Amino acid sequence: MRTLVKETLEKIGQSVTLNGWVDSIRDHGKITFLDLRDRSGKIQCVGKDLPKVTTESVVEIVGTVAKRPEKLINPKLPTGSVEMQIEKVIVQSLSKELPFPVDTEGYEIDEELRLKYRYLDLRRPRLRRNIKVRSEYVQAAREYLFTQDFTEVETPLLTKSTPEGSRDFIVPSRLYPGKFFALPQSPQQYKQLLMTAGVERYFQLARCLRDEDPRADRGFEHTQIDLEMSFVTREEVMKLIENMTIYALNKIGAKIATVPFPIITYQKAIKKYHADKFDLRTESEKKAGILSFAWVIDFPFFEKNKEGNWTFTHNPFSQPRQEHEQWLLEKKNIDRILTSQYDLVCNGFEVGGGSIRSNRPEVLQTVFEIMGYQKDEIYRKFGHMLDAFTYGTPKHGGCAQGFERLLMAYLGEEYLREIQAFPQTGRGHTSIMDAPSELDEEQLKELGISVRQQPKAKTV
């Protein structure tokens, strides 16, 4: 039976079997020290005449846990008061020399190389912690939402392209040649339809895919804690997300500057910070690693795009502020219509946003009319929503939290990629596997895609 490294502290004098990676070897000739690492920690193992083994190899070590004499205790190691007296080392998987060190922070290493060998990069303590903290945050958020009677629902990945918002990732259809699925930019429409369905409180860890040029804090894929609630006010949704965030951050030991989160209007934010996302932290709070949140509300619903046409600032499905709904229906004072949208800001990042949605088909229809859509086009693209809203849909609202950015702030990371196990590179290549890649002619034929010389094809 396997014993974890951290469990050795309670097994002094016992014979145990440890499994893990060789963290380091210190060979003194007649005596050799071998530090063994598993997911729970590191322990020093002592023996003589050990088999030939390299660092980062996987070994099984059978031996006896012994208390170290007072003067040999290593205070830097959690297991520093004990050591393993080796009876037998079985080399299970020998490692060759790694392409880069994994006992450093790793920032100094070329990121392309780190991503090519991400499975080794993830061995470094910093990334192990990032992955672990992420998992703990998500677990805590789930825990909280379940106490609030939410139901977790998965929505489709293969869905329909909608012309608004970000550029879609496209998947060709084999059964319907010449037609395409789109991967979701967010579960927006499905989660609203779940409100029509009567789920009332939905959440999901939603993967969102957007085909836009990557940045430090955004890539092709990111995950959001996405939720939607029926029969709620703006303030109720904001409070729920706020409480979930506080609960989950407490679980991972993060400190928050101000609770409840301050609320500021968009107009005041622009005037005061010249941006709709801003950093409220004092210098001492920055040093202490404290998270400082704020809500931004009362955004304008519409703005003019570069062609001079009206477009939405955040979300076309949003309900305007109640007092402006009549303006919207009459298509007047368009520039003064405010939306029920709320954005959550943390340490200068936008880490979430949502709104109360309109459940009136005529409001949604008018929004698209203001943006210059013809009636038949609206029905073709959003008819399913308008239709659904004629069958008894409660007023509803929701929020999506970009918790990866939140964890970036908490973990002091500058790049979203450091929070993701297998991120794309800054130029949109996948980790490890060289994707996007070319397809076999056979696959293309099956998809009804004509075979053309692909640009930058590396044919020799």
Next chain:
RNA sequence: GGACCCGUAGUGUAGCCUGGUUUAACACGUCUCCCUGUCACGGAGAAGAUCGCCGGUUCGAAUCCGGUCGGGUCCGCCA
């Protein structure tokens, strides 16, 4: 689509501006040998780089110039 920056042993850097004492240096890692108490062990030694690629200038290019490829950051874009 645009702007800026970076490519030198396995990793990270120096050298480049001001071309020639360069046999391309240093640290870590790797390999060999020595070492019974180290824990970033220590000591001795060794291997490992045609300086991303192509071309130009020059008697001579890691170094200057042009192009190209790869990478990074930002702007555009990202409901």
